[in-house]
Amino acid sequence: MANTIEFTNIWKRFKRGERATSLRDLIPKIFRKLSNNHKEQDNTFWALKDVSFEVKKGEALGIIGPNGAGKSTVLKILSRVMKPSRGSIKINGRLSALIEVSAGFHPDLTGRENIYLNGSIMNMSRKEINKKFDAIVEFSGLEEFLDTPVKRYSSGMFARLGFSVAAHIDPEVLLVDEVLSVGDMVFQAKCADRIRQLKNSGTTIIFVSHNLIAVQNICSRAILLMNGKIEKAGSPDEVISLYHDYVFTQQEERLRNKLLNATNIDKSKRDHLVEIKDVVLCDGNGSIKRQFNSNEDISVRIYYSAKTSIRRPIFSLGVVRADGVNCFSSDTRLNGAVVEAIEGEGVIEAHFSRLNLGHGIYSLNISVWDEHMLAPYAVRRVDTFRIKTDKTLLNNPDIFIPDVIWNNVEADS
Amino acid sequence: MLEMIKELIKYRELLWNLAIRDIRVRYKQTLLGIAWAVFSPLSMMLIFTFVFSKVAIIKNTGDIPYPIFVYCGLLPWTFFASALKLATTSLVANPSLITKIYFPREVFPLSVIISWLVDFFVSLVILFGLMAYFKVSFHWTILLMPLMLFFQILFMIGLGFFLSMGNLFYRDVKYIFEVIIMLWMFATSVVYPIKTDSKILQDILMLNPMTHIINAYRDLLIRGHIPDISTLTLPITIILIIFLSGWFWFHKAEFLFAENI
Numbered sequence: 001m002a003n004t005i006e007f008t009n010i011w012k013r014f015k016r017g018e019r020a021t022s023l024r025d026l027i028p029k030i031f032r033k034l035s036n037n038h039k040e041q042d043n044t045f046w047a048l049k050d051v052s053f054e055v056k057k058g059e060a061l062g063i064i065g066p067n068g069a070g071k072s073t074v075l076k077i078l079s080r081v082m083k084p085s086r087g088s089i090k091i092n093g094r095l096s097a098l099i100e101v102s103a104g105f106h107p108d109l110t111g112r113e114n115i116y117l118n119g120s121i122m123n124m125s126r127k128e129i130n131k132k133f134d135a136i137v138e139f140s141g142l143e144e145f146l147d148t149p150v151k152r153y154s155s156g157m158f159a160r161l162g163f164s165v166a167a168h169i170d171p172e173v174l175l176v177d178e179v180l181s182v183g184d185m186v187f188q189a190k191c192a193d194r195i196r197q198l199k200n201s202g203t204t205i206i207f208v209s210h211n212l213i214a215v216q217n218i219c220s221r222a223i224l225l226m227n228g229k230i231e232k233a234g235s236p237d238e239v240i241s242l243y244h245d246y247v248f249t250q251q252e253e254r255l256r257n258k259l260l261n262a263t264n265i266d267k268s269k270r271d272h273l274v275e276i277k278d279v280v281l282c283d284g285n286g287s288i289k290r291q292f293n294s295n296e297d298i299s300v301r302i303y304y305s306a307k308t309s310i311r312r313p314i315f316s317l318g319v320v321r322a323d324g325v326n327c328f329s330s331d332t333r334l335n336g337a338v339v340e341a342i343e344g345e346g347v348i349e350a351h352f353s354r355l356n357l358g359h360g361i362y363s364l365n366i367s368v369w370d371e372h373m374l375a376p377y378a379v380r381r382v383d384t385f386r387i388k389t390d391k392t393l394l395n396n397p398d399i400f401i402p403d404v405i406w407n408n409v410e411a412d413s
Numbered sequence: 414m415l416e417m418i419k420e421l422i423k424y425r426e427l428l429w430n431l432a433i434r435d436i437r438v439r440y441k442q443t444l445l446g447i448a449w450a451v452f453s454p455l456s457m458m459l460i461f462t463f464v465f466s467k468v469a470i471i472k473n474t475g476d477i478p479y480p481i482f483v484y485c486g487l488l489p490w491t492f493f494a495s496a497l498k499l500a501t502t503s504l505v506a507n508p509s510l511i512t513k514i515y516f517p518r519e520v521f522p523l524s525v526i527i528s529w530l531v532d533f534f535v536s537l538v539i540l541f542g543l544m545a546y547f548k549v550s551f552h553w554t555i556l557l558m559p560l561m562l563f564f565q566i567l568f569m570i571g572l573g574f575f576l577s578m579g580n581l582f583y584r585d586v587k588y589i590f591e592v593i594i595m596l597w598m599f600a601t602s603v604v605y606p607i608k609t610d611s612k613i614l615q616d617i618l619m620l621n622p623m624t625h626i627i628n629a630y631r632d633l634l635i636r637g638h639i640p641d642i643s644t645l646t647l648p649i650t651i652i653l654i655i656f657l658s659g660w661f662w663f664h665k666a667e668f669l670f671a672e673n674i
Contacts (some may be wrong), residue, residue, distance in 0.1 A: 014672065015672075019478040026583065026587075036536040076512075079514070081511075081512065081513065081514065081515050081516045081668075081671045082668060082671050082672060083669075097514065097515075099513055099514070100509060100513040100514065103509040103510050103511055103513045104514065105512060106434055106438060106669075108437070108438045108441050108442070109434060109437060109438065113434075113437065116430060117430050117431070120426045120427040120429075120430040121427055121430075121510065121514060121516065122425075122514070122517065123423070123424065123427070125426055126426055247459075278511065280621075286498055291611075
C-alpha cells in the first residue's frame with residue numbers, strides 16, 4: 001500500500017534566545033557583527049536531527065517522548081506551519097490537525113459564529129459546516145449557549161466547542177496533539193471514541209501524547225523521540241516499555257541525588273559508634289543487581305562496623321516507593337534472628353523469597369538501633385532499586401502484586 | 414503564481430469569514446454600530462470644511478463645492494489609511510493561528526482590507542446623498558468608479574503584504590507607518606488639490622499613486638469626465654509592481670512567520 005506520509009531525513013534548527021524584533025536591537029547587532037567578524041557564538045540548536053518515518057494509509061502512528069524532544073516540531077512541520085531546515089516531506093491527502101482546537105475563536109463572537117469561523121480556518125466549506133452543524137452542536141453539548149459570545153464561556157466549554165468542530169472534519173490524515181485532556185471525563189471518552197471511529201473508517205492518524213495508555217490503545221506503531229532523534233520505532237508495546245525504562249532511570253537518579261543530599265545533613269547525630277559501610281542487593285544466585293523482577297529472590301546485605309561492643313542491636317529495613325509511599329518495614333526483632341552483640345566489622349542479611357512489589361523505583365531505609373529502639377546508631381537512606389514487572393504499561397502501577405489464583409467454582413460443588 | 418491563486422481560491426470562504434469576523438467585532442458592543450463607518454469621514458469633512466473655508470485661505474477647488482471635494486477625497490483615503498493600519502498588525506494579532514494552524518497567511522491582510530470595503534461602500538452612499546444635497550449632477554462615469562477602486566485595492570494589498578510582514582519581523586514598522594500615513598495624507602490631494610510652483614517637487618508628488626486615484630475618483634464621480642489615461646499609466650505601473658512584488662515576497666517569507674512572530 002502507498003505511503004500517506006513520508007517524512008524523510010528532517011532536520012530543524014531553531015535560534016536560542018531572543019531575536020531582535022525592533023530596529024533598536026537590530027542596529028547595534030549589525031554593528032557588532034561587522035566589527036568582530038563571525039565571532040558571535042552559535043546561538044542555534046537542532047530540534048530535530050535526521051528524523052525519518054513513513055506512515056501507511058490507514059495506519060495510526062504514536063509519537064511519544066519527554067518534553068522538548070521535538071514532538072511538536074514534527075507536528076508543525078507535518079502541518080506545514082514550519083518548513084524543515086533540511087529534508088523533505090510528502091503527504092498524500094487532506095490533512096487536518098487536532099492541535100490548539102480553539103485557536104481560531106474570537107471571544108466577541110457567539111458560539112454559532114465561531115463554529116463557522118473555526119470550520120473555515122480548518123478548511124471546511126460553508127456547505128459542509130451547514131451539513132454537520134447539528135452534529136457539532138450535539139457533540140459539544142452546548143445547545144443552550146450557542147448564541148452567547150464565547151468570552152462568557154468557561155474554559156472547558158471553550159475547549160469542547162473547539163474540539164467538536166475539529167472532530168467533524170473528515171480528513172484523510174489526522175494529526176492529534178494532546179487534546180484528549182480537554183473537558184470532563186464524559187467528554188474525554190467521547191473524544192477517544194471519535195478518534196477510534198475515524199481510525200476505523202481508514203483515516204491515517206499521527207498521535208502525539210503523554211498518555212501512554214491512549215497511545216497503546218489507538219496506535220499500531222509508535223516512535224520514541226528523544227533530543228530530536230528517533231530513539232526507537234516499533235510496536236507500541238516495545239517503544240512504550242523502552243520509554244518507561246528511560247523515565248524510571250531518570251526517576252531513580254533524581255531519587256538517589258535527593259537521598260544523598262538529605263543524608264549529608266543528619267550525619268552528625270551520634271558519634272558513629274556504628275557505621276553502615278555498604279549495602280548490597282543480590283538475587284537468589286548471589287549476583288549483585290539493582291534491578292529485579294517482581295518474582296525474584298532479593299537479599300539485602302548490610303555491611304557494618306562497630307567501634308565498641310554493642311549489646312543486642314536491632315537492624316531495621318524499610319522500603320519506600322519513589323513517590324514517598326511506605327511499603328513495609330521489618331527489623332531483626334521480628335523473625336527472631338536476634339544479634340547478641342556486635343563489635344568490629346560484620347555483615348547481616350535480609351532475605352526475601354519474593355517481594356511482590358509493583359513496578360517502580362524504591363529506596364531502602366536502613367538503620368541500626370539500640371536494644372530498646374529508642375535512638376538509631378546509624379541511618380542510611382541512599383540505596384535504591386528497581387522492580388520490573390511484565391505488566392509495565394500501567395500508568396498507575398500496583399503497589400502490591402499478590403499471588404492470585406482465580407477459579408471457576410461450580411455452585412453445587 | 415497560478416498555485417498561489419489556486420490556494421487562495423481554496424481558502425476563499427476563510428477569507429470571507431475572517432472579513433465578516435472583523436466587521437462584526439469592530440461594531441459589536443457599540444451603540445451606533447455600522448453608523449460609525451459614516452461618522453468618521455463625515456466629521457473629518459466638517460472639520461476640514463470649517464478649517465479651510467473659515468480659518469485658512471480657501472483653496473481653489475474649481476467647480477465643485479468644497480465639502481463635496483473634501484468628502485470625495487476623504488472617502489478613499491479613510492479606506493486606505495484605516496485598512497492599512499489594521500493590515501499592518503493583522504499577522505501579529507493572531508499569533509496562535511500563525512504558530513499552530515496552516516492556511517495561506519495572505520488571508521490576514523486581505524481579510525482586513527475586505528472588511529473595510531464595507532465601510533467604504535456605506536460612506537459612498539452618503540457621498541451620493543451629499544451630492545444630491547449640493548445639487549451636483551450625477552454622470553454615467555460613476556459606473557467606471559469600480560475600476561479605480563480595483564487599482565486602489567491592488568495597491569493596498571501590495572502595501573498590506575509588505576507592512577504586515579515587516580511588522581512581524583520588526584515591530585517598529587507599525588509606529589513608522591503611523592507617522593508616514595499622516596505625512597502621506599498631506600502629500601496627497603485629499604483635502605486640497607496638489608499644486609506647487611517647484612517643478613521637481615511637483616514631479617515627485619505626482620509619483621504618489623494615491624493622488625492620481627483620488628483625482629480620478631473626483632473626475633468620475635463628480636466632474637463626470639474620464640481621467641487622462643496617459644497620466645494614469647505611471648501610477649498604475651507602480652501599483653502593479655508593488656502588488657506583485659509584495660505578494661511574491663510575502664509568499665516566500667510565509668513559512669518563516671511561525672518561528673519569528
